[in-house]
Amino acid sequence: MCLGVPMKLVSIDGTDAVAEIDGVQREASLMLLDEEVAVGDYVIVHAGFAITRLDEEEALETLSIMREVFDPEDMA
Amino acid sequence: MKYQDEYRDRDLVQGLAGRLRECAAGAGRTMTFMEVCGTHTMAIYQYGLRGLLPPEVRLISGPGCPVCVTPNTYLDKAIACCRLPDTIVATFGDMLRVPGSTSSLMEERARGADIRIVYSPLDAVKIASANPGRRVVFLGVGFETTAPTIAGSILAARTAGLANFLVLSAHKTMPTPMQALAADPELAIDGFICPAHVSTIIGADAYLSLAEEFGRPCVITGFEPADVLQGVLMLAGQVAKGESRVEIQYRRAVKPEGNRKAREILDQVFTPCDAEWRGLGTIPGSGLRIREEFAAFDVEQSLPLEVEPSCEPAGCRCGDVLKGKITPFDCPLFATVCTADAPVGACMVSTEGTCAAAYKYGR
Numbered sequence: 393m394c395l396g397v398p399m400k401l402v403s404i405d406g407t408d409a410v411a412e413i414d415g416v417q418r419e420a421s422l423m424l425l426d427e428e429v430a431v432g433d434y435v436i437v438h439a440g441f442a443i444t445r446l447d448e449e450e451a452l453e454t455l456s457i458m459r460e461v462f463d464p465e466d467m468a
Numbered sequence: 469m470k471y472q473d474e475y476r477d478r479d480l481v482q483g484l485a486g487r488l489r490e491c492a493a494g495a496g497r498t499m500t501f502m503e504v505c506g507t508h509t510m511a512i513y514q515y516g517l518r519g520l521l522p523p524e525v526r527l528i529s530g531p532g533c534p535v536c537v538t539p540n541t542y543l544d545k546a547i548a549c550c551r552l553p554d555t556i557v558a559t560f561g562d563m564l565r566v567p568g569s570t571s572s573l574m575e576e577r578a579r580g581a582d583i584r585i586v587y588s589p590l591d592a593v594k595i596a597s598a599n600p601g602r603r604v605v606f607l608g609v610g611f612e613t614t615a616p617t618i619a620g621s622i623l624a625a626r627t628a629g630l631a632n633f634l635v636l637s638a639h640k641t642m643p644t645p646m647q648a649l650a651a652d653p654e655l656a657i658d659g660f661i662c663p664a665h666v667s668t669i670i671g672a673d674a675y676l677s678l679a680e681e682f683g684r685p686c687v688i689t690g691f692e693p694a695d696v697l698q699g700v701l702m703l704a705g706q707v708a709k710g711e712s713r714v715e716i717q718y719r720r721a722v723k724p725e726g727n728r729k730a731r732e733i734l735d736q737v738f739t740p741c742d743a744e745w746r747g748l749g750t751i752p753g754s755g756l757r758i759r760e761e762f763a764a765f766d767v768e769q770s771l772p773l774e775v776e777p778s779c780e781p782a783g784c785r786c787g788d789v790l791k792g793k794i795t796p797f798d799c800p801l802f803a804t805v806c807t808a809d810a811p812v813g814a815c816m817v818s819t820e821g822t823c824a825a826a827y828k829y830g831r
């Protein structure tokens with residue numbers, strides 16, 4: 393119930409958007425978002441509302457930090 | 469989602485687990501971390517993450533499932549609503565099977581009550597708009613992730629001029645119960661895996677007092693296996709160094725200041741109140757009630773209800789499970805009398821409940 397799902401925005405009309413995951417489309421209100429989003433962006437959708445944009449750069453950065461943390465060559 | 473596979477990568481997960489072993493061994497002490505988000509509870513069981521932890525690190529589950537922490541008194545009110553004439557009760561699916569004192573919404577539906585499962589509270593507004601002669605009561609249960617969506621729906625209903633849309637609200641807010649749990653000497657919690665999606669709204673700064681005044685490291689962590697392990701590693705790192713800070717592991721979704729717009733909409737409709745939590749009792753300032761300005765949309769303020777006296781299911785230890793005092797395996801009813809098919813308590817009914825997660829993945 394408290395589930396938030398990462399979905400890709402496929403169309404935007406004012407504060408009404410359609411988001412998609414695994415080929416399933418859902419209406420998603422953008423009324424709660426405090427940042428600009430565009431078609432193609434990923435957002436977390438919870439109970440029919442986008443609650444935050446997923447930042448692609450941060451997603452990659454986190455992965456690279458994780459890899460550094462355990463990379464044996466780095467630890468030498 | 470993009471990058472999902474990367475965050476589930478076996479080598480990455482094993483590598484982080486290895487690093488955690490070194491860190492914990494170096495700390496030379498045991499540490500207990502609590503997660504307070506049902507989706508974390510599910511992820512930890514589903515991916516078997518406890519099996520990757522070193523012996524020094526223990527994870528316990530707290531009051532992270534909104535359905536589970538909702539006391540029977542609320543369910544009894546919801547059941548009273550669906551017994552009213554000309555009334556449709558709209559709810560998220562999880563609430564349907566949760567037992568109240570003597571009935572459940574599912575039993576009421578079998579007896580003819582009009583109860584509809586919706587995906588979004590906006591769907592309930594649409595039902596109200598399509599049924600002008602009937603009253604629609606939406607069951608508003610959840611933390612700071614859900615409360616803004618309910619606030620948005622009340623605003624939408626007001627804009628549409630609907631007089632037949634009401635909310636039975638039992639919203640709760642997160643950092644306060646964590647402080648109560650941090651102060652419990654029996655639990656001896658060394659740090660918190662902070663809820664991910666709640667934090668998209670309230671922001672990392674909401675945990676500052678937990679870190680600074682209560683001295684408990686807080687890390688906001690995502691839901692993939694590598695996210696959770698990195699979060700635990702960050703917590704262990706703080707404990708090893710004797711630090712207590714708020715860190716964000718889930719940086720792709722959470723900012724220090726959270727989502728201001730969502731909080732404004734929440735504050736427009738709701739105001740803080742004391743709230744009763746199953747297992748934790750009444751915690752001052754840990755709930756949200758609908759402001760008087762929106763009384764017409766509030767069941768509590770505008771709809772008199774006849775509610776039966778509440779009682780808890782005999783033998784169920786949900787309260788202790790929600791406090792992290794016992795695991796589901798310590799409950800004598802677990803997997804014997806209480807199963808996913810015949811749940812006794814809320815923690816087994818809700819898919820995010822600790823007992824349900826332990827039953828599905830943990831045995």
Ligand code: SF4
Nearest residue numbers: 785786799806813823
């Ligand atoms: S196993 Fe069942 S009876 Fe025991 S605490 Fe969990 S929900 Fe309650």
